[in-house]
Amino acid sequence: MTPSEIRLEAASRPVCLFVTLTLATLIASAVYLFQGANGNLAFILAFRLPTLLGLLLTAAAIGVSTLLFQTLSGNRILTPSLMGFDSLYILIQTSVVFFLGSSHYVALPASAKFLAELSIMTVLALALFSTLLKRGQADFSRLLLTGIIVGVLFRSLSGFMARVLSPNDYAVIQSASFARFGNIDESLLGYAGIAVAVSLWLTWRLRRKLDVMALGRDLAIGLGVDHDKGAFQILALTAILVATATALVGPVVFLGLLISSLVYSLAPDHRHATLIPLTILTGTLVLLGGQLVLERLLNMQITISIVIELLGGLLFLYLLLMKRP
């Protein structure tokens, strides 16, 4: 094959895949919005549209942040939640209830709470990343290990505070500790939408650099990429995306792993120009499909996070046991 033929062939496969996935996403969205919508359509849409948008934002944010993190670490099993993001979120919730009491916690204005969570998580994550990155040679294992230990510290702290809370306060924490897609606050969608859209746009602009970074630190430097700077950009974007998704719907541990594993097996090539849109589409389909099954077939008997974490956990075990790391 001549180079131009190779290029042409490589270009036609993703197009088919993208068309199929986009159609599937559109159909799933239409089914989600209009299926069983007997009665006042405007009334029903007012409930379903925010949930659909929330699902979209969460899927894109969690999927792309996991992709970025895996590109930087060169590892297909790691996810940003390993850096203690979920436990940090729960620690914030627990501290607010612990120090202010559950009545104040419930009375907090949603948008203020959301923006505070978003900024605290982003700032703390960046503080952690940048101190570690400054230690010379971008020691990724040290960064990961620190993240895991910090995660355990956060969990222990919130565990301690939860233990001395009254049962009523504890129940409030309990309900905040699980992802909820059903009752997304509409007033937050605007902020979350802007944060996710800007991050995705910046990620898209980095796509060619990401391909080089995926080769590993030494080859990237050899090819003229300032690896430490690139690593900081990637980690900052990851921090903002994960923080937005978590502040919007709560901790979603395994979702990222599920999406990225699917994407890697679907993708015809591993250029980020293919991977990024594919991740967004696949993520949306997975979440939307899960939510459809739950809402319409299982009548909300369980939450979608149970399904995602069950499937994600099984997939994680499969990846660990069946595939080379």
Place this chain on the structure above:
Amino acid sequence: MIKTRDIDLTLNGNHILNCVSVEIPPGKVTALIGPNGAGKSSLLHTLSRLQNQDSGEVELAGRLLSDYAFDELARHLSVLRQHSTIGSRLRVRDLVAFGRYPHNKGRGTAADDVIVDQALRDFDLGELASRFLETLSGGQRQRALLAMNFAQATDMVLLDEPLNNLDLRHARKLMQLIRRHTDRGRTFALVLHDLNHAARHADHIVAMKNGEVFKAGNKAAVLNSDVLSDLYDTDIRMVTVEGELLALT
């Protein structure tokens, strides 16, 4: 082409490089030789910014290495490490095409395709171009990495044990290719373990031992029985067979 002044490097309390001042002359093939742990690879890493030295300076073409922006440096100097692990799942051609990244920032043109195809041909990779890297043998992988380095087409090339895993034919082809490119004005510095390859193909030799430059100079000055026996702490005899220097080890 490259000059260093008093490079010191300490890693975890071990002195790796001790006051190293060397010169890599332009338009020539320089071989770095010496026993294990002499600091040859570390020197190459400091010359290519993969490792920052504790003190001392590196000068490339009359300018301090630290004055080059990352992408500018990659258009003037390329490096191949001894053990390159590649994180992503790639076809051989895609890997080689990354060699053009410093020049085209990922927007490949027809001119880049010509260079990539030439690099693939130079290393007998035409048949393997659409294979995934993880399906290659060690030697084929090494050739793919070399082809990527040649596609980068820089004036200064640093190769750490480029003959690793290569069979006789490809080792010879590589050295001949390096000679052809040197004649066109490029400069090569190679870490070599086989003294006979150094004797046959290098113009300039830098011998290192215990993190210091043991001796540097032309072939005749360095590749003789006394210097080499001292360098490796074992008896090595240099003889001339059919007009070529040969190391009896």
